[in-house]
Amino acid sequence: MNILYITPYVPSLVRVRPYQIIRHIKERGHQVTLATLVANRKEWNDLHRFERYCDKILVSELPNYRSLLNCLAALPSRLPLQSVYSWDAALYARILEQMFHNGSSPKYDLIHVEHLRGSQYGVRLLKQRKRAPIPPIIWDSVDSISYLFRQAAAQSKQGFGRYITRFDLPRTERREGWLTARFDQVLVTSSKDKKALLALSGGQGRVAVLPNGVDLDYFQPGSFEAREPDTLVVSGKMSYHANVSMVLFLAQQVMPRVWAARPQVNLWIVGKDPVSEIRALAEHPNVTVTGMVDSILPYLQKATIAVAPIQYGAGIQNKVLEAMACSTPVIASPVAVSALETVPGENIVVADDALTWRDAILSLLASPQERQKIGEAGRQYVEKRHRWGNIAEDLEQIYAGIINTQTRNTTAKQKTEGLL
Secondary structure, three states, X not given: OEEEEEXXXXXOOXXXXXXXXXXXXXXXXXXXXXXXXXOOHHHHHHHHHXXXXXXXXXXXXXXXXXXHHHHHHHOOOOOOHHHHOOOOHHHHHHHHHHHOOOOOOOOOOEEEEEHHHHHHHHHHHHHHHHOOOOOOXXXXXXXXXXXXXXXXXXXXXXXXXXXXXXXXXXXHHHHHHHHHHXXXXXXXXXXXXXXXHHHHOOOOOOXXXXXXXXXXXXXXXXOHHHOOOOEEEEEOOOOOHHHHXXXXXXXXXXXXHHHHHOOOOEEEEEOOOOOHHHHHHHHOOOEEEEEOOOOOHHHHHHOOEEEEOOOOOOOOOHHHHXXXXXXXXXXXXXXXXXXXXXXXXXXXXXXXXXXXXXXXXXXXXXXXXXXXXXXXXXXXXHHHHOEHHHHHHHHHHHHHHHHHHHHHHHHHHHHHOOOO
């Protein structure tokens, strides 16, 4: 298959879904043209490192200030800000030129568009079907953004974040429902996101679950004996509202109870762009706030326990999969594991309120045997269910199915019109 893959951000080890999907479908013998945007020098560097996985790259520069101007221009409209944030007319023109170069028929078998931020490119291409034979378009929503926004509007610890999500929520709900009903195929990472999108579309649309995976060659277990004693690690982008709420809950409600019983416990808060509330937590002598790190891997390999007390969210939590892949025992909230098929007490520990979190942490810290059992079972779980190679194979079947469906529909139409 020859695939045009449109993503509003550069695939990287942070933007792991397009990075791994493109890498693995390329390894399976397919051709891939990437259409993407860059905002700064780091993203240019990421793109240069990634180009070996693509047959061709269409790229346009979209600085952050232009994304903000896109949002300002959309304020009087009914479009959600997320849907216009990454729009760039120059990139769209390059896409059209590449598709119809040297002829009126597109050269691609399928178009894969990622995220609500990329959806506008897919919508414009759908409109082209009135004038040209556009191939099937898959919209990979990844998560239901409105499902996330509904939770953030009620639970976010950041006042500005609550305001923005409340403002954009009705627009996002309308748009996600409309998009779900119009694309040839929609993908999400979890069944709860599928349910949310179908509810918005009135049951219209083809929605399939394609979970995230984990790079099992990179996220390898470290030595059990080499782990730091009494050390917890929590990770994520520390300016993201859901992660901020998660860390503040952990630091303010859970850790004081843990320290009352086990004062030597250390907490590592690992992730880029920590907001001021998170940076202030480093004033406690047992708390380390790293900011940006080259890799999360050594922290996962050295920590005693990985914790993910996520209070709200959508889709699959990559931070949980990565810790499990490192055989680091994970304690997670019900929200953090709601998209997984884990078994509490077997390959993960689940805790809800502050008291159960305290008890779970203290119990696991006191039992090296239980930590090793949970950690090893966690690794076995992701090996079985979250290999990117297997996920790429499932996506290949989805691609083939939607291409075959369009071929049958085109043949039937031609017969009806007397062309066959």
